[in-house]
Amino acid sequence: MPDRSNPKPSFPPLQTICKNRFPFAVACPSFVYPAGYVENVRRLAPFVDEIQLLFFESSPESLPSPELVKELSDLAAGQNIGYHIHLPSDIYLGHPDRDERRRAVEAIRTILERCRVLSPSTFTLHLERNPAGTENQPVERWRQYLLESLEHMLPTETPPRKISIETLDYPLEWVAPVIKAMDLSVCMDMGHLMVHGIDLQDFYENWKDRITVVHLHGVDGSEDHLPLDRLSDERMRTVLGLLQALKKMVVLENYAYSRLNASLACLAEGWSRTATKGM
Numbered sequence: 001m002p003d004r005s006n007p008k009p010s011f012p013p014l015q016t017i018c019k020n021r022f023p024f025a026v027a028c029p030s031f032v033y034p035a036g037y038v039e040n041v042r043r044l045a046p047f048v049d050e051i052q053l054l055f056f057e058s059s060p061e062s063l064p065s066p067e068l069v070k071e072l073s074d075l076a077a078g079q080n081i082g083y084h085i086h087l088p089s090d091i092y093l094g095h096p097d098r099d100e101r102r103r104a105v106e107a108i109r110t111i112l113e114r115c116r117v118l119s120p121s122t123f124t125l126h127l128e129r130n131p132a133g134t135e136n137q138p139v140e141r142w143r144q145y146l147l148e149s150l151e152h153m154l155p156t157e158t159p160p161r162k163i164s165i166e167t168l169d170y171p172l173e174w175v176a177p178v179i180k181a182m183d184l185s186v187c188m189d190m191g192h193l194m195v196h197g198i199d200l201q202d203f204y205e206n207w208k209d210r211i212t213v214v215h216l217h218g219v220d221g222s223e224d225h226l227p228l229d230r231l232s233d234e235r236m237r238t239v240l241g242l243l244q245a246l247k248k249m250v251v252l253e254n255y256a257y258s259r260l261n262a263s264l265a266c267l268a269e270g271w272s273r274t275a276t277k278g279m
Contacts, residue, residue: 045081104149167187
């Protein structure tokens with residue numbers, strides 16, 4: 001009698017192919033199935049143009065090993081897939097403690113150097129606000145520390161525009177002086193912007209010359225990273241119009257099969273319907 005106490009995880013294929021389908025590249029995260037980077041890339045590569053490699057944690061054991069990078073590089077050639085990197089989100093480049101800033105810089109430099117062989121289209125970075133207990137630090141000092149950390153972080157081999165600063169839970173204007181001083185790019189996370197009530201069209205007009213990547217997911221009130229079919233028709237029309245204008249890489253940030261499967265279908269159907277009517 002077979003042992004069913006530890007069943008193997010199910011890996012159903014996605015239902016909508018978005019690879020080479022739009023005037024922009026479509027990407028998805030590297031964790032959709034309950035498996036590692038390599039298995040996810042193998043299963044996702046036929047459906048999208050790029051994989052967003054998620055390196056969210058900065059501890060030494062969580063950083064991509066040279067062996068993993070080699071496997072991913074081999075897969076890229078065999079599967080005709082591109083990559084971009086999401087840098088750790090558990091670090092604080094503007095932290096008032098010098099050792100914390102140094103640790104953050106070292107973790108990011110390690111990823112930049114190890115992953116250069118993957119020729120990623122961008123490295124997405126969170127400029128996190130400082131953690132609890134450091135709230136009294138003046139914004140000007142926080143920005144100065146951010147600038148100093150970024151200057152130490154970027155190796156000469158990585159052009160500043162390869163670093164895309166993601167929109168988070170604060171107005172991007174807070175770090176605009178840093179972005180402009182370092183000549184960085186911007187990651188327009190449409191889901192984050194919608195959750196925080198920021199007008200997508202206004203944001204696009206202000207930052208369109210620096211936007212290199214878009215994060216897209218459904219929202220419902222304060223909840224995000226939902227399937228795209230949770231967006232209202234009006235919001236979806238706005239999103240599709242901006243994608244047509246930008247023609248930049250679009251990352252469907254859904255971290256589970258069912259959500260990503262629904263989002264791929266929604267994007268394909270919405271784009272086809274809009275193209276038929278004319279933008």
